[in-house]
Amino acid sequence: MELTGPGGRRASLMRALREAIRSGRLAPGTRLPPYRTLSADLGIARNTVAEAYAELVAEGWLTARQGSGTRVAPRAAPARRGPASPVPSPPPARPAYNLLQGQPDASSFPRSSWLTSARRALTAAPTEAFGPGDPHGRPELREALAEYLARARGVRTDPASIVISSGFAHSLRLLVRVLRGPMAVEAYGLAFHRGILAAARMRTVPLAVDAEGARTGELAASGARSVLLTPAHQFPTGGPLGPERRAAVVDWARTTGGTVLEDDYDGEFRYDRQPVGALQGLDPERVVHLGSVSKSLSPAVRLGWMVLPGPLVAEVVAAKGEREATASALDQLTLADLITSGAYDRHVRRMRQRYRRRRDLLVAALAERAPHIDVSGVAAGLHAVLELPPGTEDAAVRAALARGLVLDGLAGYRHPDSTMPVQDGLVVGYGTPPEHAFSGALEALCRILPPAGGRRPDGP
Amino acid sequence: MELTGPGGRRASLMRALREAIRSGRLAPGTRLPPYRTLSADLGIARNTVAEAYAELVAEGWLTARQGSGTRVAPRAAPARRGPASPVPSPPPARPAYNLLQGQPDASSFPRSSWLTSARRALTAAPTEAFGPGDPHGRPELREALAEYLARARGVRTDPASIVISSGFAHSLRLLVRVLRGPMAVEAYGLAFHRGILAAARMRTVPLAVDAEGARTGELAASGARSVLLTPAHQFPTGGPLGPERRAAVVDWARTTGGTVLEDDYDGEFRYDRQPVGALQGLDPERVVHLGSVSKSLSPAVRLGWMVLPGPLVAEVVAAKGEREATASALDQLTLADLITSGAYDRHVRRMRQRYRRRRDLLVAALAERAPHIDVSGVAAGLHAVLELPPGTEDAAVRAALARGLVLDGLAGYRHPDSTMPVQDGLVVGYGTPPEHAFSGALEALCRILPPAGGRRPDGP
Numbered sequence: 005m006e007l008t009g010p011g012g013r014r015a016s017l018m019r020a021l022r023e024a025i026r027s028g029r030l031a032p033g034t035r036l037p038p039y040r041t042l043s044a045d046l047g048i049a050r051n052t053v054a055e056a057y058a059e060l061v062a063e064g065w066l067t068a069r070q071g072s073g074t075r076v077a078p079r080a081a082p083a084r085r086g087p088a089s090p091v092p093s094p095p096p097a098r099p100a101y102n103l104l105q106g107q108p109d110a111s112s113f114p115r116s117s118w119l120t121s122a123r124r125a126l127t128a129a130p131t132e133a134f135g136p137g138d139p140h141g142r143p144e145l146r147e148a149l150a151e152y153l154a155r156a157r158g159v160r161t162d163p164a165s166i167v168i169s170s171g172f173a174h175s176l177r178l179l180v181r182v183l184r185g186p187m188a189v190e191a192y193g194l195a196f197h198r199g200i201l202a203a204a205r206m207r208t209v210p211l212a213v214d215a216e217g218a219r220t221g222e223l224a225a226s227g228a229r230s231v232l233l234t235p236a237h238q239f240p241t242g243g244p245l246g247p248e249r250r251a252a253v254v255d256w257a258r259t260t261g262g263t264v265l266e267d268d269y270d271g272e273f274r275y276d277r278q279p280v281g282a283l284q285g286l287d288p289e290r291v292v293h294l295g296s297v298s299k300s301l302s303p304a305v306r307l308g309w310m311v312l313p314g315p316l317v318a319e320v321v322a323a324k325g326e327r328e329a330t331a332s333a334l335d336q337l338t339l340a341d342l343i344t345s346g347a348y349d350r351h352v353r354r355m356r357q358r359y360r361r362r363r364d365l366l367v368a369a370l371a372e373r374a375p376h377i378d379v380s381g382v383a384a385g386l387h388a389v390l391e392l393p394p395g396t397e398d399a400a401v402r403a404a405l406a407r408g409l410v411l412d413g414l415a416g417y418r419h420p421d422s423t424m425p426v427q428d429g430l431v432v433g434y435g436t437p438p439e440h441a442f443s444g445a446l447e448a449l450c451r452i453l454p455p456a457g458g459r460r461p462d463g464p
Numbered sequence: 465m466e467l468t469g470p471g472g473r474r475a476s477l478m479r480a481l482r483e484a485i486r487s488g489r490l491a492p493g494t495r496l497p498p499y500r501t502l503s504a505d506l507g508i509a510r511n512t513v514a515e516a517y518a519e520l521v522a523e524g525w526l527t528a529r530q531g532s533g534t535r536v537a538p539r540a541a542p543a544r545r546g547p548a549s550p551v552p553s554p555p556p557a558r559p560a561y562n563l564l565q566g567q568p569d570a571s572s573f574p575r576s577s578w579l580t581s582a583r584r585a586l587t588a589a590p591t592e593a594f595g596p597g598d599p600h601g602r603p604e605l606r607e608a609l610a611e612y613l614a615r616a617r618g619v620r621t622d623p624a625s626i627v628i629s630s631g632f633a634h635s636l637r638l639l640v641r642v643l644r645g646p647m648a649v650e651a652y653g654l655a656f657h658r659g660i661l662a663a664a665r666m667r668t669v670p671l672a673v674d675a676e677g678a679r680t681g682e683l684a685a686s687g688a689r690s691v692l693l694t695p696a697h698q699f700p701t702g703g704p705l706g707p708e709r710r711a712a713v714v715d716w717a718r719t720t721g722g723t724v725l726e727d728d729y730d731g732e733f734r735y736d737r738q739p740v741g742a743l744q745g746l747d748p749e750r751v752v753h754l755g756s757v758s759k760s761l762s763p764a765v766r767l768g769w770m771v772l773p774g775p776l777v778a779e780v781v782a783a784k785g786e787r788e789a790t791a792s793a794l795d796q797l798t799l800a801d802l803i804t805s806g807a808y809d810r811h812v813r814r815m816r817q818r819y820r821r822r823r824d825l826l827v828a829a830l831a832e833r834a835p836h837i838d839v840s841g842v843a844a845g846l847h848a849v850l851e852l853p854p855g856t857e858d859a860a861v862r863a864a865l866a867r868g869l870v871l872d873g874l875a876g877y878r879h880p881d882s883t884m885p886v887q888d889g890l891v892v893g894y895g896t897p898p899e900h901a902f903s904g905a906l907e908a909l910c911r912i913l914p915p916a917g918g919r920r921p922d923g924p
Binding site: 015019022023065107110111113115118119122123126127129131132133134135136137170171173174181182196302303304305306319322326327328329330331332333334335438 | 475479482525566567570571573575578579582583586587589591592593594595596597630631633634641642656762763764765766779782786787788789790791792793794795898
C-alpha cells in the first residue's frame with residue numbers, strides 16, 4: 005500500500021482504503037486489521053491508523069463495533085466501472101421499517117408555513133441580504149434565535165453572541181479549531197462526532213455516563229480542557245444531566261478555564277414535565293450552547309447555531325472566514341420569519357404531541373410484549389434505549405435486519421477507550437417512521453427482542 | 465509565542481497571530497516578518513509559516529501584496545472586550561463606491577421568480593426530500609443542471625456524474641482530498657483559493673498567464689499532477705484560454721493521467737460573441753467542470769456543482785460524507801425548478817445585457833478620460849483589468865480608498881512563487897454596484913488613474 009499524495013499519511017491511508025473498498029478488494033463486512041498491526045506493517049503511528057479508521061467510520065466506509073473490530077460497512081458496495089461511463093453503486097436495499105435514531109418524521113415538514121415565511125422574508129429582505137454574507141449569520145435570525153432560545157430553553161444571550169452554521173457538525177468543526185484539547189466526550193455518543201474530532205486531531209477522553217448523565221465529577225482528573233455534553237437528554241442512553249452533575253461541570257469550567265459544549269440536539273422535546281433549562285443559563289461565559297433545526301424541523305434545511313461566550317465569538321467567526329460560505333441566506337431569513345411569526349413554536353408543539361404519542365405507543369407495546377426489557381430515555385427526545393441481556397445485542401440487530409427493520413445497537417456509540425462496563429442495548433428512534441408505518445415498525449421490533457428466560461416471544 | 469494546542473504548529477501559529485491581531489498587539493497595516501525570519505525565530509519550517517500566512521490571508525486577517533509583504537488587514541480591527549459582555553468589532557467604514565470584483569449586483573436577485581419556483585418545488589417534493597439527504601445532491605437539480613450545462617456551456621455529462629456542493633470553495637476542498645499534487649495554478653488567481661489549497665497541504669506551482677490565458681504548454685515541465693484553470697475568462701487578467709492552449713492541456717492530461725479543474729465562474733457572461741464552450745467538452749474523463757450560482761444568481765444561495773469524470777464520483781461523494789451536510793435541499797429543489805421553468809435562463813440573459821451595458825460604459829469612460837490606460841478582459845465576465853504603469857498600483861489603490869472607492873490591485877492575486885514579470889494593474893468589478901451608483905463609481909475611478917506622462921487628469 006503506497007502512502008503518497010497530499011494531506012500526509014493519514015489522508016493517504018484513507019485514500020488507499022477507500023480505493024480498496026471501492027474496487028472490491030475489501031468486501032463489505034471484512035474486518036480491518038487492528039491499529040497496532042497496520043501501524044507496524046506500514047511503519048506509521050498507531051494514532052494515525054486510529055484517526056484514519058475513525059474518519060472512515062464517520063464517512064460511512066467502515067463501521068466500528070465494540071468486540072467486533074472495525075469492518076467494511078455493508079453499504080460501501082463497490083461500483084463496477086466501465087472505462088468510459090460511470091455506473092453508480094446500486095442504492096442499498098430499502099428497509100421495510102426504519103427505527104434508526106436521529107431523524108424527525110420527514111413527512112411532517114411544514115411546507116405551507118415554510119413557504120409563507122419564505123415569501124414574507126424574501127420580499128422584505130434588504131438588498132445586501134443577497135450579497136456575500138456575514139459569517140456571523142443573518143442578524144434577523146440571530147435576533148429571532150436570541151429571543152426564542154431565552155424563552156424556550158432558558159439560554160441567556162444576545163444576538164451578537166450567536167453565530168449561525170450549517171448544522172451541528174459544522175459548528176463542531178469550527179469550535180475544534182479554537183478550543184484546547186484534550187476534549188472529554190461522553191463514553192456513549194455519536195461516532196460521527198468522534199470522527200470529526202479525530203479528523204481535527206483533537207484528542208478525546210471518554211467520560212462515563214449513567215442514569216444521571218455524564219459523570220462530570222470525573223472531569224478534574226481527566227486532564228480535559230473542554231467537554232462535549234448532551235445535558236438535556238444524554239445521547240443515546242437518555243438520562244438528563246442531574247443537578248449536581250450540572251453544578252459540577254460549571255465549577256470545573258470556572259476553576260480550570262475549560263469550555264463546556266452543550267449539544268442541545270432535542271431540547272424542545274420533553275414529555276413529562278417542563279423542559280430542563282439549558283446548562284448555558286448557569287454560566288454563559290463558560291458554556292457554548294449548540295442547536296440546530298435538524299430534529300425540530302428537518303435535516304434538509306442545514307441550519308444550526310452556536311451561542312458563544314463573548315471572547316469566543318471573534319475566533320469562531322474568523323475560523324468561519326470572511327463571508328458566509330455554507331448556510332443559505334434565504335433559509336436563514338425564512339427561519340427567522342418562521343420563528344418570529346410563531347409558526348415554529350406551533351410546529352414544535354405539534355411535533356412534541358406526535359412524538360409523545362409515539363413514545364406512549366412504544367412504552368405500551370413493550371410493557372405488554374416484553375415487560376422484562378427495561379427502557380430508558382423515554383422522558384424526552386426522539387429515541388429510547390432498550391436494555392438487553394449481555395451478549396444479545398448483535399443477534400438482535402441481525403434478527404431485526406432479517407425482518408427488514410433497521411436500528412442500531414449501543415456498540416457503535418461507545419468510545420473506543422471507555423472503561424465503563426459494556427452495556428448491550430438497542431437504540432430505537434421513534435421519530436423516523438412516517439405515521440402509517442409506525443405500528444408495523446413496533447411490531448417488528450417486538451418480535452426480535454430476546455425473550456425472558458430464553459423462549460421466543462409469541463404475540464397476537 | 466507559545467505554539468500549543470490542537471492542529472499542529474500551523475494551527476497554533478495561526479491561533480497566536482489571530483489573538484495578537486484581535487488584542488491589538490499587531491495593529492492593522494503592520495508588516496509581518498518574512499517566512500524565513502519567523503521560521504528561524506520559532507524553529508518551525510518555512511513552509512509552515514507560509515501556509516499559516518496564506519490561510520490567514522484567505523480568512524481575511526492578513527493581506528499579501530507583492531513587494532509589500534504580508535500585513536495585518538485593515539479590517540482586522542481588534543475588539544475591546546469587557547470581562548462579561550461582548551462588544552462586537554465596529555463594522556468597517558462603508559465605502560462610497562464598491563468596484564471589488566466577484567459579486568453580482570445584489571439588487572438584481574430575482575426574488576419573485578425564486579419564490580414562484582420555491583412554491584412549486586417544495587409543494588411537489590417527495591417526502592424523502594425533507595430527510596437526511598444524499599451527498600450526490602438532489603436528483604432534480606442534477607438532472608436540470610445536466611441539461612442546462614449541455615445547452616449553455618457544451619458540457620458533456622449525465623446527472624449521475626454531477627455532485628452538488630455549497631459553492632466553489634466547498635467543491636475545491638472536496639477535490640483537493642482526492643487529487644494528487646502538486647497542483648498547477650494560474651500565476652494570477654484568487655488568493656482565497658490558494659489559501660484553501662495551502663490549508664489542505666496541497667503544494668501549488670504557478671503557471672504563467674498571458675493574453676491567451678494560462679501557458680498550458682509549460683505543464684509537462686512543471687511536475688504538476690493536476691491543474692486549476694479559468695478557461696472561459698482568465699481570472700483576473702481576462703484572456704480566454706486560446707485553442708492551442710486548450711488542446712495542450714487536454715493532451716497533457718491524457719499523457720500524464722493528470723486532472724484538469726475548470727473553474728467556470730462566469731462562463732455564461734460573454735458579450736461579443738457566442739460563449740466559448742466548456743473545456744470539459746473536449747474530454748469529460750480528464751476534466752472536472754466546476755460552477756456555481758454565486759455570480760449568475762447570488763452568493764447568498766450557496767450552491768455549486770462539480771461535473772466529474774466517472775471514476776472520481778464515488779471518491780468525491782465519499783469525501784462529502786454519508787449525507788448532505790451543507791447544501792440546503794430546499795434551495796436545491798428551488799434552483800432545479802428555476803432552471804427547468806426557463807426562469808434561470810431569462811435571468812441570466814437579462815443580467816448579461818445589464819453587465820454588457822456596464823462594460824460598455826466602463827470602456828467608453830476610460831476611452832474618453834484615460835485613453836492611455838489599456839483595459840483587458842472586457843469581452844466577458846463581471847470584471848476587467850486596467851493596466852497601470854510600473855510602480856503606480858499601490859498609489860492608485862490608496863488614492864481610490866481616499867475617495868471612498870474600494871477596488872483591488874493585481875498584487876494580491878499573484879502567486880508568491882511566480883517568476884512572471886510583475887504587472888501593475890487595477891481589477892475593476894463592474895457587477896457589484898447597484899444601478900444608481902455605477903456612474904459615480906466610474907467617475908471616482910477615472911479621477912484616480914495615473915495620468916499619461918505625469919499630469920493629473922482633469923475632467924468634466
